[in-house]
Every structure is written in C-alpha cells, then in structure tokens.
Amino acid sequence: MMSNRFTDTLFQLIQSLEKAEKRNFKLYIKRSSGNEDLKIIELFDALDKLTEYDETVLLKKLPSIKKPQLSNIKVHLYKQLLSSLRLLKSTGSIDLQLNEQLDYARILYNKGLYVQSLKILEKLKEVAKTHYKFNFLTQVISWEKKIEALHITRSMQNRGEQLSMEAVEVNNRVDNVARMSNLALRLYSWYIKNGHARNEKDEKDVKNFLSDNLPPGAHFQTGFYERLYLYQSYCWYAFIRQDFLMYYRYAQKWVDIFNEQPLMIKVETGYYIKGMHNLLNAHFDLRNYQGFENVLKAFEAFSTTELAMHHDNHRIQTFVYISASKINQHFMLGTFSEGLKIVKGIEEKLQEYSLYIDNHRLLVFNYKIANLYFGAAKYGISIDYLQKIINGNVEMRNDLQCYARLLHLMAHYELGNFDIIESLIKSVYRFMAKMENLTVVEEAMFKFLRNSFKLSRQKLKPELEKFLQSIKGLEKNRFQTRSFAYLDIISWVESKVYQKPLSTIIENKYLQQKKRIYISG
Structure with a gap:
C-alpha cells in the first residue's frame, strides 16, 4: 500500500523538491516579495523539516502563525512555489514556452499594440506546427481572429478567409487526435482492469470495441500524434489478445x-x-x-x-x-539467484519514490520479486511477497490477483505443506472461477495438484509426464498463453520431471535457442 504520510498537497509538493528547486524558490521570494512573505518562508522551512505531515506539530514549530491563519498562508505558499517552478522549468518545456509567449501576446494586445501581438502569434503558430501542438494552435488562431475582428490591422488581405480555413483544418486535426487518444486510453484502461483476454467473449468484446471506436481513415493519417495514438491503440489491442x-x-x-x-x-x-x-x-x-x-x-x-x-x-x-x-x-x-541481488536496490528506490509510485506498479513489482524468489527456490520469502498482493486491493488487476494466488499455492506445494494444500486448492479454484480466470491450463494444474500429494514417488513421475504433455499441447493456444505469460508452468513441471532446478531448465532453453540462432546465422 502507498504511504499515508504524503496526504497534504503542499507537503507533497515540498517533499518532491530537489535542492536546486528549494534554493531557487528562496531566491524567487527574495526578489519578488516583501516582508509580508516572511511567514511563507517560515512555513516552507518547517514543512521541509517534517518527516510526515502533522498539523499539531507544525503549529508548535510556528509560533508566529495562528491556526486560523494557516490555511490561507498554505494556499499562498503553494501558489508561490508553482510560480517559482514555472520560471525554473520553462526552458525545458515547449508547452511552458508556448504559453509564456501567448501571455506576452495578450499583454501587448491589452496595451493596444495589436501588430506586435500579431507578430508574436505568427511566430507562435510556426513553433506550434513544428511540434504538432494543435490544441495550442486553436488558442493562437482564436486570438488572431479576435484581433482581426475587432481592429483594422491591415496586416494582410483576405486575412479573415485564411484564418477561417486554418481554424477548420486545425479543429479537424484536434478532433482526430482526441478520438485516437481516447481510444488508446480506453483500451489501456481495459487492460489495467481485466488483464489479458480470458476467452472468446473477451476477444470478441475487445475486437468490437476497437472497430466501433476506430475513426474512419485512421490508418491513412500522417500526423505525428494521430500515428502515435494509432500505434498505442494497436499495442494495447494486441497485448490484450x-x-x-x-x-x-x-x-x-x-x-x-x-x-x-x-x-x-x-x-x-x-x-x-x-x-x-x-x-x-x-x-x-x-x-x-x-x-x-x-x-x-x-x-x-x-x-x-x-x-x-x-x-x-x-x-x-x-x-x-x-x-x-x-x-x-x-x-x-533463468538467473533467479543473480536477480535477487538487485531486489534491495529496487526496493530502496521504490521507497524513495513512494510519493509517486501508484499501487498498480507496486503490485507488479511484488509479483515479479515473488517470482524471482520462487525461481531461486526461496519459497517462504516468495509467499511473503505474494501475501502483499493477496491481502491488497482485489479490484486492481484481476489477473495478477489470480496468478499471485496460484503461485502462492505452488510455493506451499514446494514446501511440502500438504496439510493446507487441499483447502488452498479449493480457495484458489473458487477465486479464479469467480473472476472467470480459469483456463484449461489452470484446470489441469488444479487436477494434478489435487491428486499428486496422495501419490508415492514412483507413481508421481508418470503423472508429472502426463501433465507435462497435456499442457505442452496448449502452449500455442492463444487463450492459454496467458497462463504461461504469468507463470512458466511448463518449465516448472519440466523441473519436476527431469529433477533439475527451475533455473537450470530455463537457462538450458536460452542456451539452446542461442545455439540455434548461431547455427542458422
């Protein structure tokens, strides 16, 4: 779960600042403000030193600020911080630069300097076109139309007709980009909620969704953003399927x-x-x-x-x-043990960036790390990471919720915890069935696990070989590959059949493919 210590928006902003940004803010306040802003500096320094937001502790550190004043001073500080950041970051952002120039054009217009304003707007249009900023172009053209409609600038003959044509063209581009970006976002949202297509119904739903929402002529668009969102849409569409x-x-x-x-x-x-x-x-x-x-x-x-x-x-x-x-x-x-060496560094960074990392990302990292520990035969630690997912938000990434439970079951199987296996099988089976997440692979998996711990070692091997053959036949079935994408079940069963570590089985597959590529090359 994400930490609760960053609940106050002003505190969040201050905690996100780098040393250079803090220094720049202090200089900005000294240049642009008077003595009346001493209190926001005091508030800034106090918030900067806090490790978590606590208003009672904060007020004790600020005797010059009374509780009824705090809310207004916080709002003022927040605005000043954003203003200082805007100045500092403007050179690194084309959007900030364009908006700054548009502000200058408005100031000149309000001063009555219409021609100077138009010159800035004309330059802005060229920059915006170069960077495909069509949303911004609509604002520029709107200002040009306003100036031409209200004042006789004599800047060009047929100016009104030209601006009208430009406005229509830009609006069409903006509409196309908006429709394509909406499609890409909605397909991505479908994946975040549901994961991969589970069956033919899901496949049909996502196909229909794409065909119903793909704008006419989308494949013939040549603009940067139109193509970008088209490729994104097909990425999510293909990944879901x-x-x-x-x-x-x-x-x-x-x-x-x-x-x-x-x-x-x-x-x-x-x-x-x-x-x-x-x-x-x-x-x-x-x-x-x-x-x-x-x-x-x-x-x-x-x-x-x-x-x-x-x-x-x-x-x-x-x-x-x-x-x-x-x-x-x-x-x-198959280098699971080697992979464990990077886990500590990743977790330290995740903690450092806890203000910015969403629950979905944490969920994915916990699942990946659990897989690393499972592959390295450290099943107990793998279970600890899987519990973070199982006890977390069930509404997010139904597929990961399901496979975390399946891997959790497999880890207990590896540990020989047969006294709880049967109840775990029933629990995981019910959960996956409820989520409509069961594929033929999982059905076969549950059947094998249910029967295997009752078998002697002599009888277990033929059952393992039979299970391996049954799931290898499903490897090319697109609706079954979801199981293999989340859990390399085939390699796991092979490790049991050939009595080799999982890491060795996967490493051998890599070496065999490398050898085939070398020979064919």
Whole structure:
C-alpha cells in the first residue's frame, strides 16, 4: 500500500523538491516579495523539516502563525512555489514556452499594440506546427481572429478567409487526435482492469470495441500524434489478445516515429519512455533475447541523458521500466539467484519514490520479486511477497490477483505443506472461477495438484509426464498463453520431471535457442 504520510498537497509538493528547486524558490521570494512573505518562508522551512505531515506539530514549530491563519498562508505558499517552478522549468518545456509567449501576446494586445501581438502569434503558430501542438494552435488562431475582428490591422488581405480555413483544418486535426487518444486510453484502461483476454467473449468484446471506436481513415493519417495514438491503440489491442507478434510490430512502430522525428522525444518524453517499455515487453514475450538486450542497453543509455534526468516524472518512469525489464531478463535467462541481488536496490528506490509510485506498479513489482524468489527456490520469502498482493486491493488487476494466488499455492506445494494444500486448492479454484480466470491450463494444474500429494514417488513421475504433455499441447493456444505469460508452468513441471532446478531448465532453453540462432546465422 502507498504511504499515508504524503496526504497534504503542499507537503507533497515540498517533499518532491530537489535542492536546486528549494534554493531557487528562496531566491524567487527574495526578489519578488516583501516582508509580508516572511511567514511563507517560515512555513516552507518547517514543512521541509517534517518527516510526515502533522498539523499539531507544525503549529508548535510556528509560533508566529495562528491556526486560523494557516490555511490561507498554505494556499499562498503553494501558489508561490508553482510560480517559482514555472520560471525554473520553462526552458525545458515547449508547452511552458508556448504559453509564456501567448501571455506576452495578450499583454501587448491589452496595451493596444495589436501588430506586435500579431507578430508574436505568427511566430507562435510556426513553433506550434513544428511540434504538432494543435490544441495550442486553436488558442493562437482564436486570438488572431479576435484581433482581426475587432481592429483594422491591415496586416494582410483576405486575412479573415485564411484564418477561417486554418481554424477548420486545425479543429479537424484536434478532433482526430482526441478520438485516437481516447481510444488508446480506453483500451489501456481495459487492460489495467481485466488483464489479458480470458476467452472468446473477451476477444470478441475487445475486437468490437476497437472497430466501433476506430475513426474512419485512421490508418491513412500522417500526423505525428494521430500515428502515435494509432500505434498505442494497436499495442494495447494486441497485448490484450496476446498476439505478441502484432504487439511487437506496433511497439516498434511506436518507437520508430520518435526515431524518425528526434525533436519529438524532447516534446513527448513520457510517451517515448512508455514506447521503449512496451518494446522491451514485446521482446520479452517473444523471447527475442538479443533484441531485448539491445533495446535495454539503448534505454539504459537514454536514462542517463539530461533529457531523461530533467524531470522527476521521466527519471522515475525510466527507473520503474528499466528495473522491471532487468527482472524480466533474469526470468528469460533463468538467473533467479543473480536477480535477487538487485531486489534491495529496487526496493530502496521504490521507497524513495513512494510519493509517486501508484499501487498498480507496486503490485507488479511484488509479483515479479515473488517470482524471482520462487525461481531461486526461496519459497517462504516468495509467499511473503505474494501475501502483499493477496491481502491488497482485489479490484486492481484481476489477473495478477489470480496468478499471485496460484503461485502462492505452488510455493506451499514446494514446501511440502500438504496439510493446507487441499483447502488452498479449493480457495484458489473458487477465486479464479469467480473472476472467470480459469483456463484449461489452470484446470489441469488444479487436477494434478489435487491428486499428486496422495501419490508415492514412483507413481508421481508418470503423472508429472502426463501433465507435462497435456499442457505442452496448449502452449500455442492463444487463450492459454496467458497462463504461461504469468507463470512458466511448463518449465516448472519440466523441473519436476527431469529433477533439475527451475533455473537450470530455463537457462538450458536460452542456451539452446542461442545455439540455434548461431547455427542458422
């Protein structure tokens, strides 16, 4: 669960500040304010020293501020902090720069300097077009139309007709982008709530949703944002349906449009980071070992650039996605024990970034770390991490809730806790059935587990071999691959049949594929 110590919005903001930002704020206040702002400095310093927000403790540290005054002073401090940050960060954000210039155009207009205002607006239009900022263009054109309608500027003949045509064109672009971004967001929300498609009904639902909401001619759009949201939509669509080849193709397209237009990496850094994350996931799902390694190296190199480090959000997102990918790489290679060495560092960073990390991300990390411990045969610790998910928010990521319970069951099986296995099987089976999460693979799994702990060692091996053959036949079935994406059940059963550690089984698969690629190459 996320910490409750960051509940006050002003306290959150101050805790998020870096040393340079705090120093800049103090200088800003000295330059722009008088003695009346001494109280907000006192409040700032007091909040900065608190480890958690407690109003009673805060007021004791501020004898000059009475309780009835506190609310207004907090509001004033919050506004001043945002103003100082806006000045500090404006050079690193095209949106802030555009808005600043638009403010200048408004000031000149209000001074009666219409032609000067129009000159700024004209320059703004070119910058906004270069960066595909169509929402902003609507504001600029609106101001140009207002000036032309209210004043005789003699700036150009047929100006009204030209501005009207520009407004129609820009509005059409904005409408297309809005529809495409809505589609991408809703498909992503579908995945966050439900996970992968569980059956033909889910498959049909998501197909119908895409066809009903895809704007006409979406595939023929050439604009950056139209293509970006189209590729995002198909990424989520393919990922939900577990069409991992399609997922890879569209994740690659997503990253490629940024590589085609490097300027947009600076404008939409967050989307570039998310695209790299999805491309890594796609390589992971397809077990493209070399492709995964190449993209991870490129992503790590990007994470050290000034652009990636400039904003808290970008720095934290790259940390989250690179950390998850490093764990995934250990899953691919079977190096579970090696992977455990990075867990402490990841958890320390998650704690440091607790203000920013949402419950969904924590849920995913707990599941990945539990898998690392399971693969390293540290089943008791794996259970501890799984309990954090099982006892957490059931409404979030139904699929992970289900597979956490299944892995929890498998860990108890490995520990030989047969006295509770039967009740656990019934409990997990009921939960997964209720969530409509049972596939043929899980049904076979429950059947095997239910019978296996009653069998002698001699009789167990033939049952294991039979179980292995039955689930290997399902490996290519798209509705069953969801089970293998969350739990490498086949490798686990193989470890039992061949009496080898799970890590050895997975490592051998990696080495065999590497050898095949080398021979074919």
